Amino acid sequence: MIGLLRMLTRSEPALSQAGAADAAALAALHGAAFRRGWSEDEFERLLIDTNVIAHRARIGRALAGFIISRCTAGEAEILSVAVAPARRGRGLAGKLLDLHLRRLAGLGVKAVFLEVDEDNAPARRLYAGARFRDVGRRPAYYARGGAAPANALVLRRDLA
Numbered sequence: 672m673i674g675l676l677r678m679l680t681r682s683e684p685a686l687s688q689a690g691a692a693d694a695a696a697l698a699a700l701h702g703a704a705f706r707r708g709w710s711e712d713e714f715e716r717l718l719i720d721t722n723v724i725a726h727r728a729r730i731g732r733a734l735a736g737f738i739i740s741r742c743t744a745g746e747a748e749i750l751s752v753a754v755a756p757a758r759r760g761r762g763l764a765g766k767l768l769d770l771h772l773r774r775l776a777g778l779g780v781k782a783v784f785l786e787v788d789e790d791n792a793p794a795r796r797l798y799a800g801a802r803f804r805d806v807g808r809r810p811a812y813y814a815r816g817g818a819a820p821a822n823a824l825v826l827r828r829d830l831a
Contacts, residue, residue: 684758684766685730686726686727689718689725694712701753704755724775725739739752746780747783781831782829784806790821
């Protein structure tokens with residue numbers, strides 16, 4: 672019975688708001704997910720900013736994913752979304768995004784923007800499924816070690 676409870680507990684993430692105490696864990700996960708990870712100090716500065724909203728997903732004590740945005744003047748920009756490599760492809764990013772968008776709407780945010788590498792098919796599917804639409808393009812925005820830089824797509828989702 673205990674083994675079954677552990678399996679069920681491990682598979683279902685607990686979603687909650689992230690705070691400054693999560694800076695080190697978010698930095699470690701960000702570094703595992705992206706070419707240029709943000710430092711613990713960068714996350715801590717973001718997480719103490721009253722205009723920044725962040726949510727995390729934990730499975731047990733382990734951080735499995737997060738999403739972080741900055742809000743201003745009725746708009747928000749999603750700064751980063753990351754899911755631990757071992758947890759990808761299971762819908763966790765979608766759950767985080769849904770919670771996050773509902774929280775932003777509750778705060779009065781009318782529009783949400785983000786940038787995504789145009790070659791990042793999983794992220795593009797996630798955002799298309801959440802009704803984001805292309806509103807711009809930034810050529811050669813993302814550096815790729817040794818390869819040609821990747822273009823960024825600017826996406827928008829209206830919440831109101």
